[in-house]
Amino acid sequence: MAAYNVNGNDIEHDEEGYITDVSQWNMDLAQIIADAEGLDMTDEHWAVVNFLREYYNEYQIAPAVRVLVKAIKKQFGPEKGSNKYLYELFPYGPAKQACKVAGLPKPTGCV
Amino acid sequence: MTEVVFEIEGVKKVITFLNRKAPYGTIYALEVLESVLITAAFEQHANIVFVDDGVYQIKKGQDTAALEMKNFLPTYGIIEMEKEDADEDEDMDMNWRIIVEKESMEARGLTADDFKIDVEVLSSAELAEVLETSDAVIGG
Amino acid sequence: MLHTVNKSPFERNSLDSCLRLAKKGSAILLMEDGVYAAVTGTTATDKMASAAKGNSVYVLGPDMSARGLAEDQLIDGIKVVDYEGFVDLVADNDGVTPWL
Numbered sequence: 001m002a003a004y005n006v007n008g009n010d011i012e013h014d015e016e017g018y019i020t021d022v023s024q025w026n027m028d029l030a031q032i033i034a035d036a037e038g039l040d041m042t043d044e045h046w047a048v049v050n051f052l053r054e055y056y057n058e059y060q061i062a063p064a065v066r067v068l069v070k071a072i073k074k075q076f077g078p079e080k081g082s083n084k085y086l087y088e089l090f091p092y093g094p095a096k097q098a099c100k101v102a103g104l105p106k107p108t109g110c111v
Numbered sequence: 112m113t114e115v116v117f118e119i120e121g122v123k124k125v126i127t128f129l130n131r132k133a134p135y136g137t138i139y140a141l142e143v144l145e146s147v148l149i150t151a152a153f154e155q156h157a158n159i160v161f162v163d164d165g166v167y168q169i170k171k172g173q174d175t176a177a178l179e180m181k182n183f184l185p186t187y188g189i190i191e192m193e194k195e196d197a198d199e200d201e202d203m204d205m206n207w208r209i210i211v212e213k214e215s216m217e218a219r220g221l222t223a224d225d226f227k228i229d230v231e232v233l234s235s236a237e238l239a240e241v242l243e244t245s246d247a248v249i250g251g
Numbered sequence: 252m253l254h255t256v257n258k259s260p261f262e263r264n265s266l267d268s269c270l271r272l273a274k275k276g277s278a279i280l281l282m283e284d285g286v287y288a289a290v291t292g293t294t295a296t297d298k299m300a301s302a303a304k305g306n307s308v309y310v311l312g313p314d315m316s317a318r319g320l321a322e323d324q325l326i327d328g329i330k331v332v333d334y335e336g337f338v339d340l341v342a343d344n345d346g347v348t349p350w351l
Binding site: 251 | 252264271273277347348349
């Protein structure tokens with residue numbers, strides 16, 4: 001199985017780049033995945049990634065996009081609390097691309 | 112290919128989810144849970160009801176590690192979170208109730224303290240009224 | 252509200268829970284293995300007979316025939332419906348509660 005190399009350690013990922021063991025995630029890894037995705041990580045990007053990780057730790061699944069939008073709205077204000085803004089941050093979709101950077105499994109649903 | 116368009120704007124129903132099966136032994140509990148989470152996305156009113164062995168779904172202390180199955184008890188926390196969020200947000204017209212039938216709970220030697228999430232404990236007669244006044248009931 | 256019961260009363264508690272939680276006056280349809288509750292001479296007969304006094308109870312004919320149950324064995328007050336009757340029940344009632 002293919003792997004990301006992070007500070008000399010191999011962290012396995014599937015054929016689409018999602019890591020296979022959530023617990024192996026760290027911020028250096030997130031930066032490597034983000035680079036591979038062509039993302040320039042801003043505070044807002046990190047806020048999304050951190051929210052996804054906290055939510056997953058608590059509930060064991062990724063949040064619905066509307067929950068994510070609401071959380072970002074709370075933290076950064078109404079002008080950033082939209083689906084459109086999340087797509088500006090993560091052009092391939094807040095669910096799929098942000099989950100990949102956050103080390104979560106690939107989302108199966110669409111809500 | 113025909114495009115399917117769902118007209119949901121302004122549609123508001125009371126949907127009752129009737130959980131009657133224990134977790135892990137069958138797929139019912141997980142399937143109903145996923146349906147509940149989808150209902151939140153459409154901001155519908157919902158009663159999430161636990162009856163019969165369904166009350167075991169939210170019993171504290173589940174550990175599935177040795178089964179090599181995902182423990183989805185933490186995921187029920189989303190129901191509680193969504194309910195509280197809807198209760199606090201004045202812009203949201205979404206009324207959720209999390210209900211356990213008293214008779215089912217007591218028959219299994221459980222009290223409300225045994226559950227992972229906050230629940231309303233209703234008698235059979237009170238629950239019968241909730242079912243009767245639902246627009247749709249999803250069984251499981 | 253139409254309540255449907257599709258499990259045998261001797262194997263599952265679906266019927267008991269339905270009878271406990273269906274409001275008086277609502278409709279109950281016994282189908283699939285649920286039809287075993289519709290006949291006389293069983294340990295489920297008494298509770299079903301008393302339910303038939305407070306509720307409109309129906310049984311799906313094709314499921315009875317498939318299991319060799321005859322109409323002359325039916326508990327008093329239970330009415331047989333065919334598939335069209337099933338559709339009418341769903342259409343005439345405000346919602347369906349399935350007891351699986």
